[in-house]
Each structure stands twice: as C-alpha cells, then as structure tokens.
Amino acid sequence: MSMARDAARAIDALKRGWPVAVSAGGKRLVALAIETANDVTLADFDTGGAADVLLSATRAETLRLANQREAANPASPALVERVPWLDLPVAIALADPVRDLATPLKGPFRAKAVEAPEAAEAALRLARLAGLLPALFVKNDGAAEAELSAEALDDYEDPAHLVIASQARLPVAVSEKAEIVAFRHVADAAEHVALIIGTPDGTPPLVRLHSECLTGDVLGSLKCDCGPQLGGALAAMTEANWGILLYLRQEGRGIGLINKLRAYALQDQGFDTVDANLRLGFGVDERDFRVAARMLSLLGQLRVRLLTNNPQKVAGLEGAGIEVVERVAHRMGENPHNSAYLATKRDRTGHVL
Ligand SMILES: Nc1nc2c(ncn2[C@@H]2O[C@H](COP(=O)(O)OP(=O)(O)OP(=O)(O)O)[C@@H](O)[C@H]2O)c(=O)[nH]1
Numbered sequence: 001m002s003m004a005r006d007a008a009r010a011i012d013a014l015k016r017g018w019p020v021a022v023s024a025g026g027k028r029l030v031a032l033a034i035e036t037a038n039d040v041t042l043a044d045f046d047t048g049g050a051a052d053v054l055l056s057a058t059r060a061e062t063l064r065l066a067n068q069r070e071a072a073n074p075a076s077p078a079l080v081e082r083v084p085w086l087d088l089p090v091a092i093a094l095a096d097p098v099r100d101l102a103t104p105l106k107g108p109f110r111a112k113a114v115e116a117p118e119a120a121e122a123a124l125r126l127a128r129l130a131g132l133l134p135a136l137f138v139k140n141d142g143a144a145e146a147e148l149s150a151e152a153l154d155d156y157e158d159p160a161h162l163v164i165a166s167q168a169r170l171p172v173a174v175s176e177k178a179e180i181v182a183f184r185h186v187a188d189a190a191e192h193v194a195l196i197i198g199t200p201d202g203t204p205p206l207v208r209l210h211s212e213c214l215t216g217d218v219l220g221s222l223k224c225d226c227g228p229q230l231g232g233a234l235a236a237m238t239e240a241n242w243g244i245l246l247y248l249r250q251e252g253r254g255i256g257l258i259n260k261l262r263a264y265a266l267q268d269q270g271f272d273t274v275d276a277n278l279r280l281g282f283g284v285d286e287r288d289f290r291v292a293a294r295m296l297s298l299l300g301q302l303r304v305r306l307l308t309n310n311p312q313k314v315a316g317l318e319g320a321g322i323e324v325v326e327r328v329a330h331r332m333g334e335n336p337h338n339s340a341y342l343a344t345k346r347d348r349t350g351h352v353l
C-alpha cells in the first residue's frame with residue numbers, strides 16, 4: 001500500500017506541475033512534466049538552464065531524432081540535449097505532435113544517450129498514468145515533491161487493491177430491477193462501477209466491458225460506436241434477464257480524455273486512431289483488463305458470456321482467471337463519421353467485425 005501511495009502522490013505532483021524523483025535500475029532522475037510546467041516552475045526546477053527533454057521513442061522517431069541515438073533499442077526513450085533557445089514554448093512544441101502543422105519546429109535538436117534508461121522509462125510511464133503527454137524536463141539530481149520507484153508503479157496498478165465500496169438498488173430505463181455496485185482502489189481516484197441487470201440464474205452472465213467515453217456516452221459523439229454499444233448492451237442483458245455491465249474508467253482506451261481529444265485532433269489531420277495514439281507516445285491500447293477481471297471475481301462471477309468484437313478483451317479476462325465461455329458479437333452504431341474508425345479496428349487491431 002505504501003508503494004501505491006508513493007505512485008499516487010507522484011501522479012498528483014506531476015499533474016500539478018511539481019517535480020518528481022524517479023528511481024529505477026539503481027539510478028535516480030528528477031522530472032518536471034512539460035505540459036504542466038510554467039516559466040516560474042521551470043526556472044525553479046532548472047536554475048542552470050541545463051535540464052534536458054525526455055521524449056517517447058515514437059515522438060523521437062517523428063522528430064527524426066531516432067537515427068541520431070546511440071541506443072540500439074529504437075523503443076527506448078530519447079533525451080534531447082538542452083540548448084539556450086530550447087525554452088518552454090519550444091519544449092511544448094517538442095512534446096505535442098498536434099502542433100506540428102501549426103508550428104514547424106526549429107532545430108537542429110541533438111539527441112544524447114539516456115544515462116538512466118529504466119528511470120526514464122518509469123518517468124514516462126508515470127506521465128501516461130497522470131494523463132499527460134509523455135514528455136518531461138529531466139535532470140540528474142535535486143529536490144522533488146514526491147519520490148517514486150518503478151515497483152511502486154506496478155503496485156499502483158495492481159488490481160488486487162480494488163474492493164467493493166458500496167451497492168444499492170438502481171431502477172434504470174431498461175430494467176426496474178437493477179443494482180449498482182461501486183468499487184474503490186486504495187490509491188486510484190477512478191471509481192469503477194458495475195450495473196447488475198436481472199437475476200442470477202446459475203448460468204454465466206452476459207457481460208459487457210464498457211470503457212468510459214465521455215464524448216460517446218454523454219454527448220452523443222458520432223466519431224465512435226460507444227453510445228449505441230452501451231445502450232445495446234443494456235438491452236441485450238435485459239433480454240437475457242441476467243447480465244453485468246462494467247463501466248470502466250478507462251477513457252480513451254486508457255490515455256484519458258485530454259489525450260483522446262489530442263488523438264482526435266491528429267485524426268482531423270489525417271492520422272487514423274492507431275497512428276494518432278502512437279504519435280502521441282502512447283500504446284495503441286493502454287487499457288488494463290485485469291481491473292475488469294477483479295471486479296467480476298469480487299462479484300462472484302468467474303465464467304461469463306462476453307459482448308465484444310475485441311479479441312484482446314477476451315484474452316485480457318482469460319489471462320486474469322475469468323473464463324469466457326462465449327464471445328457474443330456486439331456490432332452496431334455505424335455511421336458516416338465512424339466508418340473509417342471501425343474499419344481501422346478491423347484492419348489494424350484485430351477486431352472481429
Ligand atoms: N485513444 C482513443 N480512444 C478512443 C478513440 N475512439 C474511441 N476511443 C475510446 O475507446 C474506448 C471504447 O472502446 P470499446 O467500446 O471498448 O471498443 P473496443 O475495444 O473496440 O471493443 P468492443 O467494442 O468490445 O468490440 C473508450 O474508452 C473510448 O473513449 C480514439 O480514436 N482514440
């Protein structure tokens with residue numbers, strides 16, 4: 001728990017624009033997130049003007065820094081050497097690919113070897129968990145608001161910390177006999193929820209893992225199929241008279257709302273949903289389905305019929321001890337705005353459509 005608490009503190013500090021120390025592989029570095037820095041915090045952090053800029057491997061590739069790097073591993077982060085004209089606006093332009101068209105980058109930038117690669121990886125992972133772009137000012141020593149180890153991040157993400165916090169009857173439009181269960185994670189602020197529809201009848205429930213999508217679930221976005229899939233899942237469960245909808249706080253396939261909107265802005269520039277995530281420095285899908293498996297086991301359901309077109313959801317649950325006795329296709333809500341998105345899921349992420 002104390003390790004998960006370190007991670008929670010570090011995430012909070014990074015989001016607020018405070019420096020965080022990260023230790024891994026016997027080395028320590030101190031980091032300040034670029035997107036939450038301002039002139040005052042940067043001057044405070046970097047009194048000598050010597051802090052370098054740490055970027056993800058994919059961002060380095062877009063910036064054509066990759067081939068300059070000594071590191072043999074192209075998947076490793078890149079360190080951009082600090083020069084006097086690399087001020088905050090230039091760092092922001094380095095960090096955020098959405099601005100590439102509007103602000104052609106100055107340069108040349110020089111990449112240098114990352115001295116503490118494990119700590120650098122952990123620092124970028126921390127930024128992703130904080131919902132920030134993986135781009136940081138880094139230096140080798142100094143004071144920090146929070147101290148973190150790479151193991152603390154593993155502990156923070158451990159779904160074993162998830163417990164049932166409260167539950168109540170919740171009549172909903174599709175079923176007057178529904179029940180809602182809320183879960184709490186000791187260190188994570190996100191509250192996952194299960195909506196139980198109908199009555200357990202001894203058979204595996206019809207289950208939907210629904211990842212939060214503010215734009216689709218609430219605002220009626222036509223860019224995705226989330227809204228119709230949410231409604232369709234509830235209807236199917238009512239029809240089956242026994243089902244569980246897990247509402248998972250994994251907005252934007254785990255990259256958070258702000259970064260999802262950055263991905264949308266990149267899609268407006270012509271990149272598809274996969275490339276947009278990669279250009280931002282994220283994985284194609286950053287979700288952890290062990291959370292869903294833990295929720296199902298806390299609800300006493302180890303065998304399920306899963307409503308999905310995504311084989312990775314099936315594999316994620318099975319890898320975490322939940323048996324998927326049947327995959328039930330869940331295709332609906334296609335429209336002219338999301339047809340390319342759905343085609344990308346079929347062609348590039350293995351969706352069965
Ligand atoms: N990063 C990113 N997230 C997106 C995009 N479009 C939708 N999402 C998010 O994707 C998640 C929805 O995915 P799901 O409905 O679970 O879809 P899926 O993984 O394709 O699986 P199934 O619908 O079960 O077949 C939500 O968290 C959305 O916010 C996008 O273009 N980029």
Ligand SMILES: [Zn+2]
Nearest residue numbers: 213216224226
């Ligand atoms: Zn959506």
